[in-house]
Amino acid sequence: MEKEWKKQNPDGSYTVRTCGWSPPGDHPVGCGMKLTIKDGRLIKVEGDPEHPITQGRLCIRCLTLPEYVHHPQRIIYPMKRVGKRGEDKWQRISWDEAMDTIVEKINYYKENHGSESIIVFGGTGREACLYYYPLGFASIGTPNVCYPQSGWSCYGPRCAITDYILGAGYPEIDFAGHFPDRYEHSEWKVPEYIMLWGKEPLKSNPDGFFGHSIIDMMKRGSKIIMVDPRINWLCTRAEHVLQLRPGSDTALAMGLLHVIINEELYDKEFVENWCYGFEEFKERVQEYPPEKVAEITWVPKEKIIEVARVFAKAKPASLGWGLAVDQNPNGVHLGHALLALVALTGNIDVPGGITIGPPAALMGKWRMETRTNLPEELWEKRIGAKQWPAVSTALATTHPDETLDTLETGKPYKLRMGWFNSSNFISPTNSAQPDRWYRALQSLEFCVVQDLFMTPTAMAFADIFLPLPTFAEHDGVVLTHYGRNAIFAGAMNKALEVGECKSDIEVCIELGKRLYPEIWPWNSAAEFFSDQLKPELGFDFDELREKGLYQPGYTYKKYENGLLRFDGEPGFNTVTGKVELYSTLFEAWGDDPLPYHEEPPYSPYSTPDLAKEYPLVLTTGARYYTSFHSEHRQVPTLRAITPDPLVEINPDTAEELGIKEGDWVIIENMFGKARFKAQVTPTINPKVVHAAHGWWFPEKDAEEPNLFGVWESNINTLMPHKHIGKLGFGDTFKSIICRVRKAED
Amino acid sequence: MAKKGYGLLIDYEYCTGCYSCEVACKNELKLPHGKWGIKLLEERPWKINDEKWEWNYIPVPTALCNLCEDRVAEGKQPACVLHCLGQAMEYGPVEELAKKMAEKGTKVAMFVP
Numbered sequence: 100m101e102k103e104w105k106k107q108n109p110d111g112s113y114t115v116r117t118c119g120w121s122p123p124g125d126h127p128v129g130c131g132m133k134l135t136i137k138d139g140r141l142i143k144v145e146g147d148p149e150h151p152i153t154q155g156r157l158c159i160r161c162l163t164l165p166e167y168v169h170h171p172q173r174i175i176y177p178m179k180r181v182g183k184r185g186e187d188k189w190q191r192i193s194w195d196e197a198m199d200t201i202v203e204k205i206n207y208y209k210e211n212h213g214s215e216s217i218i219v220f221g222g223t224g225r226e227a228c229l230y231y232y233p234l235g236f237a238s239i240g241t242p243n244v245c246y247p248q249s250g251w252s253c254y255g256p257r258c259a260i261t262d263y264i265l266g267a268g269y270p271e272i273d274f275a276g277h278f279p280d281r282y283e284h285s286e287w288k289v290p291e292y293i294m295l296w297g298k299e300p301l302k303s304n305p306d307g308f309f310g311h312s313i314i315d316m317m318k319r320g321s322k323i324i325m326v327d328p329r330i331n332w333l334c335t336r337a338e339h340v341l342q343l344r345p346g347s348d349t350a351l352a353m354g355l356l357h358v359i360i361n362e363e364l365y366d367k368e369f370v371e372n373w374c375y376g377f378e379e380f381k382e383r384v385q386e387y388p389p390e391k392v393a394e395i396t397w398v399p400k401e402k403i404i405e406v407a408r409v410f411a412k413a414k415p416a417s418l419g420w421g422l423a424v425d426q427n428p429n430g431v432h433l434g435h436a437l438l439a440l441v442a443l444t445g446n447i448d449v450p451g452g453i454t455i456g457p458p459a460a461l462m463g464k465w466r467m468e469t470r471t472n473l474p475e476e477l478w479e480k481r482i483g484a485k486q487w488p489a490v491s492t493a494l495a496t497t498h499p500d501e502t503l504d505t506l507e508t509g510k511p512y513k514l515r516m517g518w519f520n521s522s523n524f525i526s527p528t529n530s531a532q533p534d535r536w537y538r539a540l541q542s543l544e545f546c547v548v549q550d551l552f553m554t555p556t557a558m559a560f561a562d563i564f565l566p567l568p569t570f571a572e573h574d575g576v577v578l579t580h581y582g583r584n585a586i587f588a589g590a591m592n593k594a595l596e597v598g599e600c601k602s603d604i605e606v607c608i609e610l611g612k613r614l615y616p617e618i619w620p621w622n623s624a625a626e627f628f629s630d631q632l633k634p635e636l637g638f639d640f641d642e643l644r645e646k647g648l649y650q651p652g653y654t655y656k657k658y659e660n661g662l663l664r665f666d667g668e669p670g671f672n673t674v675t676g677k678v679e680l681y682s683t684l685f686e687a688w689g690d691d692p693l694p695y696h697e698e699p700p701y702s703p704y705s706t707p708d709l710a711k712e713y714p715l716v717l718t719t720g721a722r723y724y725t726s727f728h729s730e731h732r733q734v735p736t737l738r739a740i741t742p743d744p745l746v747e748i749n750p751d752t753a754e755e756l757g758i759k760e761g762d763w764v765i766i767e768n769m770f771g772k773a774r775f776k777a778q779v780t781p782t783i784n785p786k787v788v789h790a791a792h793g794w795w796f797p798e799k800d801a802e803e804p805n806l807f808g809v810w811e812s813n814i815n816t817l818m819p820h821k822h823i824g825k826l827g828f829g830d831t832f833k834s835i836i837c838r839v840r841k842a843e844d
Numbered sequence: 845m846a847k848k849g850y851g852l853l854i855d856y857e858y859c860t861g862c863y864s865c866e867v868a869c870k871n872e873l874k875l876p877h878g879k880w881g882i883k884l885l886e887e888r889p890w891k892i893n894d895e896k897w898e899w900n901y902i903p904v905p906t907a908l909c910n911l912c913e914d915r916v917a918e919g920k921q922p923a924c925v926l927h928c929l930g931q932a933m934e935y936g937p938v939e940e941l942a943k944k945m946a947e948k949g950t951k952v953a954m955f956v957p
């Protein structure tokens with residue numbers, strides 16, 4: 100890439116090169132683009148052909164960025180509420196006034212009720228994911244930072260499982276992303292097969308994986324195996340599809356392993372040298388013969404056997420595991436089984452297999468250190484940490500379900516102040532029973548919300564609203580996979596300013612300077628990032644801007660050379676030093692050390708009586724190109740493409756229920772109901788329906804009780820609280836029961 | 845005016861239905877809502893047999909497509925081609941694209957708008 104990242108154009112406009120993250124958008128994918136600014140307005144977004152990963156490609160969320168940046172409903176100044184909670188009455192204030200008010204409140208709660216009476220909520224995917232922890236620990240000084248999805252069911256479980264079983268950073272499909280010469284890199288190999296398990300990366304671009312890399316690799320010869328309850332577009336281009344019953348995943352994974360182990364298709368050398376507990380594991384898979392697994396999963400026996408064989412014989416083969424691993428109370432065991440699948444087939448840390456990050460995250464040191472701001476006695480008060488060690492060992496947050504209990508009961512202490520950073524969770528994004536959260540959150544006496552639009556959550560709770568800039572409006576560093584297996588670090592360059600917005604790190608610094616000045620020495624985001632980059636990578640933020648992005652490269656078979664362990668010994672950074680097919684930690688925490696299938700809490704098999712009343716299996720959360728969770732509903736071009744919340748329903752089921760394409764229907768169960776538009780399609784099993792998440796209606800009445808129609812199509816109201824696994828992870832978002840009927844109006 | 849003898853090749857084996865062509869084109873031609881220079885069409889999914897499905901997206905350039913004459917004159921790719929997530933579009937002389945179609949053999953189309 101050329102050094103010059105900001106260019107003056109002849110017509111008086113200028114163009115800034117940047118790597119995108121959020122807000123708005125998605126996970127840290129860091130797509131390369133050029134933003135053109137004229138008279139203070141973003142007039143053009145163009146993909147950067149020189150970017151090694153995206154090569155000019157952009158999705159429509161970035162192509163419509165100007166509509167988002169200059170949206171008339173955007174909140175671009177700090178606001179304070181002047182009416183009652185839930186009334187749309189606000190007054191513009193200065194940052195000084197906002198900060199003075201906030202600091203006074205924080206000090207008041209600390210003095211009178213203890214720092215732990217303050218809680219920070221964070222959302223998923225946005226840049227805030229890196230900063231809401233330091234905000235809580237080091238700027239505010241509370242041990243209570245919460246990601247409010249029931250059972251922490253997004254990414255966290257997969258990271259935790261990887262920590263415990265592999266002792267490594269996040270496992271990712273090897274798409275040659277670490278190398279500047281990409282697919283031409285001499286060490287890299289094309290995966291013969293790529294298995295995508297509960298994951299559709301084309302639309303989701305998960306965690307920093309540019310989803311259309313799958314297409315790149317297909318063009319180079321990779322074949323696809325899809326494991327998904329829905330036939331999505333990628334399934335139609337796949338070699339094999341295992342269309343399983345939602346929530347039966349662990350049985351299917353064990354069925355594949357049954358075939359691979361009993362037919363001796365596994366990598367004996369790798370098992371011998373680098374795996375712990377193979378004999379016990381082998382015994383366990385005997386409980387999952389393909390005929391039995393076929394009954395549990397609805398996948399034909401022959402398909403299970405065939406896929407097990409092709410996957411095991413492919414050299415190399417890769418696997419991408421999706422959110423379906425997290426959103427399942429049986430998901431820890433699924434994740435365990437899937438890591439065993441890639442380990443037993445010899446695909447860990449090899450070219451074209453699975454890459455794994457070193458034990459320490461790129462640029463993660465500072466984030467870890469911010470926690471030392473909290474004295475031990477305060478850290479001990481973290482909600483739910485003692486009850487759920489498997490969660491609290493890997494994740495520095497509260498336990499989400501315990502947090503709702505605490506809000507409702509005031510036990511072990513009352514929470515009084517809330518801070519919502521990029522989390523609109525009374526919308527159907529991540530909380531189970533958002534209506535219950537909504538009632539429980541009323542007990543907070545003072546709330547701060549950081550966001551870009553007045554969301555239902557902000558309208559309901561904010562006393563002070565702090566406006567966030569989009570990624571076009573601030574300096575930053577995009578770290579794919581949040582640094583846990585970083586493909587690259589990209590420069591996010593400020594191209595323009597809109598109103599008076601401050602980024603996550605700027606707010607951390609500003610607030611931190613007032614409350615803990617000794618740990619917040621920086622005066623700007625650029626200065627902060629230089630201090631993070633320089634010791635680890637040897638260059639500062641300005642140099643990163645000139646490089647555009649930095650790819651760290653990749654060393655394969657790190658376990659052979661002692662690069663995975665802090666002590667420099669060969670092996671994996673686990674208790675036994677090996678890949679734990681038998682988990683010593685799960686056993687210590689009271690769960691089974693070996694994977695097992697357990698029925699979803701509500702299913703045709705676990706609750707047959709209830710299933711008579713609610714005969715359909717409901718799965719949720721498939722992605723659309725037009726939105727990122729609850730974002731983008733107010734962007735006209737995107738909303739024109741996806742105007743309504745859709746439920747996919749099989750033609751036979753629809754006919755039986757008297758439902759036609761485009762009809763409004765009610766989806767309901769024991770816990771709640773939601774209104775959706777029917778999309779009649781054969782791609783879904785007749786006994787299953789799929790409903791979209793993230794819906795609210797920015798065009799509707801803002802005030803209570805309407806709150807932008809947040810309760811109309813809120814699919815998460817059908818999801819129960821605290822239906823989590825033995826170790827504290829998982830929820831029912833991918834598998835619950837429901838019935839569907841035509842709506843009256 | 846669109847350059848004569850040039851066209852757009854669409855590899856609909858790999859058109860993922862992402863709409864980037866549609867939106868990039870709309871931006872390029874500065875079109876209001878409800879007008880398109882290229883429009884994404886969908887052949888909705890149906891089953892050929894127990895194993896195989898048919899489900900195709902295909903973007904069709906409209907009368908408003910000028911094959912990005914200004915961009916092409918500056919040596920750039922057309923906006924739709926550059927941003928296409930599936931890298932399923934190509935711009936070029938009709939004869940050259942026809943050769944590529946023959947080479948690819950399946951699921952490929954050409955438009956000369």
Ligand code: SF4
Nearest residue numbers: 119124130158160161
């Ligand atoms: S994946 Fe889409 S929204 Fe995210 S940075 Fe890339 S183009 Fe933008």
Ligand code: SF4
Nearest residue numbers: 869909911912922924
């Ligand atoms: S070539 Fe240009 S004008 Fe034609 S469809 Fe593509 S972007 Fe639109």
Ligand code: SF4
Nearest residue numbers: 859860862865928930
């Ligand atoms: S941009 Fe490419 S992949 Fe996307 S819809 Fe258009 S042709 Fe298909």
